[in-house]
Amino acid sequence: MVPSLALRRAADQAGATHPEVSSRAGAVSPVAAPRLVVDNVTLEYRTPRHVVKATQQVSFAVQERDRFVLLGPSGCGKSTLLKAVAGFLTPAEGEIRLDGRAVRGPGPDRIVVFQEFDQLPPWKTVKQNVMFPLLASRTLRRREAEARALETLEKVGLTPFADAYPHTLSGGMKQRVAIARALAMQPRILLMDEPFAALDALTRRKMQEELLTLWKEVGFTLLFVTHSIEEAQVVGNRVLLLSPHPGRVRAELGCEEDSLESAGSEATRARTRQIHTLLFEHATNGNAEGAYP
């Protein structure tokens, strides 16, 4: 067990340094070695009675500085896929590689921003929350972590609330803290699981704008899960469409040109229609508009 694992790791590292070796994945872009490769991944989860297949042989690659969106109706396994990338689930088939190395369990090189507000430990102030992963993963020492936290809080405009406890903040501010906490870690890839879904429509729109501003400033690599077509087009530069039950790749589209400003433009509306058709052409009724409930 141990020698084979060590061999495999050595091979993976070799793959990371020599792109031609890692191209066995088959999903490598000709531009550069991708940051994240999801290679033929089938995911299953267990209920007491059954083993349920959530996704089936899903493959895609995320390049550095991508804002890669996983889009699909509920039940397409997009969140499950994100959890697998985070390392909370092990694929039943296939492999997930970050920088050419197979993902084995959760780690601070992939920080998740969850949808739920209770992702912030309530016993830590805003500043302590941002410092928490830096200290827990032993990335930085206390003083450096504090400096990094304050710097990141400034970026998301929460400096005045550094010493507030999470329960005193609004939903949007809590999500801003979670984003700051993730950014402070400077992860190899930032994973967001419907981070704005629990917010009201006005706050959500503001947060989308802020996320894009932060991306322009910092240039992180993002994997973003949503079930809103509009949000996918606004936030992403590439969208992966997943079909429901089980999740399979329906299409991968570029949508760099679509933004909050272009919402009324013909090209953006055409892409919205295209995505809608791709997602729902087999559905019997069109009740799922891809909007938030």
Add this chain to the structure above:
Amino acid sequence: MTQHGLPSGVGIRRDRVFDLPPVDTRDLLADRHWWQRVWDQGAVRKAVILVALVLLWEAAARYQANPLLLPSAGDTASALWNGLASGVLFSRINASLSVLLKGYALGALLALALTTLAVSTRIGRDLLSTLTSMFSPLPAIALLPLALLWFGLGEASLIFVLVHSVLWAMAVNIHQGFQGVSETLRMAGRNYGLRGLRYVAFILIPAALPSLLAGLRIGWAFAWRTLIAAELVFGASSGQGGLGWYIFQNRNELYTDNVFAGLVVVILIGLLVENLFFDTVERVTVRRWGIQTSS
């Protein structure tokens, strides 16, 4: 005539836009009366209750007029004062508290270790639930004869029964608290690379602190009861007993006012620990974090 499909009778309504003049911010804030703010203090309300109870006791004692059966609050206070002044009560309190704290701390640590095991492995969870359902209904005092046989007359026997009385109730509470920690918070912790004891220390324990404190409170009450009861049984043959022994001895000599003084000391220590220690801990932790409200 209808406008845009409105039912007839509803006229054309014009758009309305208002200029809002600035509001004087002092008008938005009003002071509450001083007596309202005083009554908001829990300590004030509790003190009023205590005074009322003491007055009731005094009245009952005067009506009864038999200090051998029911000494008055005043008699008890002077007996308490004499006991404290002579230093007898202090040495009794000291003896009781030192045993109590040892047993309590040991029980709490064991409960934490057992629940940590229970959240780490499935067999650990089964072990905890089996042991708890076996030993929890067993009164600690019923184990005292056995403890005396095993550990002899002395502190070790008392600590043994104390640990037994504290351990199971606390373990159940702590375990329930650990199980209630939100899945998102757990995943966040694991995301940052926390596992094993660091995961328990940095995620589970603070997140489950309300249940943990509830367990510690219950454990504290159980420990006192067990200790006083055990001392009543075994103080008879032990030279320097604690408060239970003090109560037992004075009852034998029919110093009922001293018996009451001993009981009052037990009650006072309970009130102090409850209101000063536990309430303070709750105020600076769970209430400050908004995970437990004060009401």
